Amino acid sequence: GKFRPNDYFYNYFRLGVDILIDGEKHDVKKFVLHTNLPSHPLFSKYDRCNFQVQVQGENPERGLDTVINFKSDWKDVTRLLGEPIGKPVVLDLSADHTQNPFGPSSFCGYQNMIFEITYGYK
Numbered sequence: 001g002k003f004r005p006n007d008y009f010y011n012y013f014r015l016g017v018d019i020l021i022d023g024e025k026h027d028v029k030k031f032v033l034h035t036n037l038p039s040h041p042l043f044s045k046y047d048r049c050n051f052q053v054q055v056q057g058e059n060p061e062r063g064l065d066t067v068i069n070f071k072s073d074w075k076d077v078t079r080l081l082g083e084p085i086g087k088p089v090v091l092d093l094s095a096d097h098t099q100n101p102f103g104p105s106s107f108c109g110y111q112n113m114i115f116e117i118t119y120g121y122k
Contacts, residue, residue: 016049035070053113055080074117084108088117 005023012018018032034046053068066080078084088106106117 013046016046033070074115077115081110084110084115 020030036048092104
């Protein structure tokens with residue numbers, strides 16, 4: 001078969017961002033934005049990314065877009081974006097018998113976005 005170079009990441013720990021680069025075209029494929037929550041297994045590995053995503057608000061007479069940011073609650077995200085596409089994917093890091101006080105995370109997908117939802121300490 002034809003050789004296909006591997007995709008690769010640039011990690012910017014101080015900015016709280018990972019960037020996935022296509023190994024062949026060298027285009028950006030994905031941004032991973034870290035919120036640095038204490039209930040996340042990667043807590044303190046990354047600084048917080050103070051991201052903002054503008055979405056069309058559900059109140060068009062105001063004429064303003066609404067923002068989802070690193071402080072947004074999951075209820076606010078679903079209020080603005082609706083229900084996720086499909087069922088969430090659950091990641092339980094304690095399943096590999098390591099000590100994990102955080103409990104499982106859920107990954108919920110929307111068009112062009114995936115949110116990881118953590119639920120805090122067990």
